[in-house]
Amino acid sequence: MSLFLSYKNIPIHYTVSGKGAAVVLLHGFLENITMWQSLEEILNMRYKVICVDLLGHGQTENLGYVHTMVQMAEVVKEVLNSLNIRRSFLVGHSMGGYVALAFADLYPDHVKGLVLLNSTARPDTEEKKIGRDRAIAMVKENYKSFVRNSIPLLFRSTSRNLYAEEIARVKKEALTTSKQGIIAALEGMKIRLDREALLHFGPYPSLMILGKKDPVLNYEELVTQTKNAKTQVVALENGHMSLIEDKATTENAILQFIKNN
Numbered sequence: 001m002s003l004f005l006s007y008k009n010i011p012i013h014y015t016v017s018g019k020g021a022a023v024v025l026l027h028g029f030l031e032n033i034t035m036w037q038s039l040e041e042i043l044n045m046r047y048k049v050i051c052v053d054l055l056g057h058g059q060t061e062n063l064g065y066v067h068t069m070v071q072m073a074e075v076v077k078e079v080l081n082s083l084n085i086r087r088s089f090l091v092g093h094s095m096g097g098y099v100a101l102a103f104a105d106l107y108p109d110h111v112k113g114l115v116l117l118n119s120t121a122r123p124d125t126e127e128k129k130i131g132r133d134r135a136i137a138m139v140k141e142n143y144k145s146f147v148r149n150s151i152p153l154l155f156r157s158t159s160r161n162l163y164a165e166e167i168a169r170v171k172k173e174a175l176t177t178s179k180q181g182i183i184a185a186l187e188g189m190k191i192r193l194d195r196e197a198l199l200h201f202g203p204y205p206s207l208m209i210l211g212k213k214d215p216v217l218n219y220e221e222l223v224t225q226t227k228n229a230k231t232q233v234v235a236l237e238n239g240h241m242s243l244i245e246d247k248a249t250t251e252n253a254i255l256q257f258i259k260n261n
Helices: 033-043 069-082 095-106 126-154 164-174 179-190 197-201 219-225 247-260
Strands: 002-007 010-017 022-026 048-052 088-093 111-117 206-211 232-236
Touching (some): 002 069, 010 033, 010 069, 022 069, 022 095, 069 095, 095 197, 111 247, 126 164, 206 247, 232 247
Parallel strands (some): 022 048, 111 206
């Protein structure tokens, strides 16, 4: 069921399906809730699944010129409040993982479990911040060209021909994101906080699903975040888009994590 709520005078779009314990799916940068279709169909046979279009993405409008991860987490909380859901599992892909971490930081008692899919608990390095600024300049110059060039680079190089049809679909959805939404998300990711401590001390189970050949996030660096942490790790063979490149394994890992917790 597709729904909207009004938040600070803008529409927030989300969907709800299934019954049972609540599972919240949070998409990544340049994505929207359509990315979850396959996983949602698997989960909603046992659980209540909530997919949220984050600020400036999908059918959710822009709140400003910087969308912080905290602001996006507050939007998610507003959606859950409207549904009278107190506790839920959070599954976040890439930027959605940053939002899930911000939510868990703000509302730890409202989290049943946390899944970071191709994401990191650490903030941007200075080098990464410079890259964000370059990306913002490119978006201002020609945001459609930026989107078209960015999407294939999320996949392992050997996956790009294999998943040409899926890449075209992801690119098509990404092009629906407004220029303001793209820039506001880049600005927000650039200033996000270090939340690595949540992997060690969060009062809920957590899982990181990583791609060994992720062109966006360094696999070895991600593994160090979980050293001596209670966080479960699933390492896959491909890139940043595990829901496409390692579809069955990723879906099964998420389902098993929720079932076991």
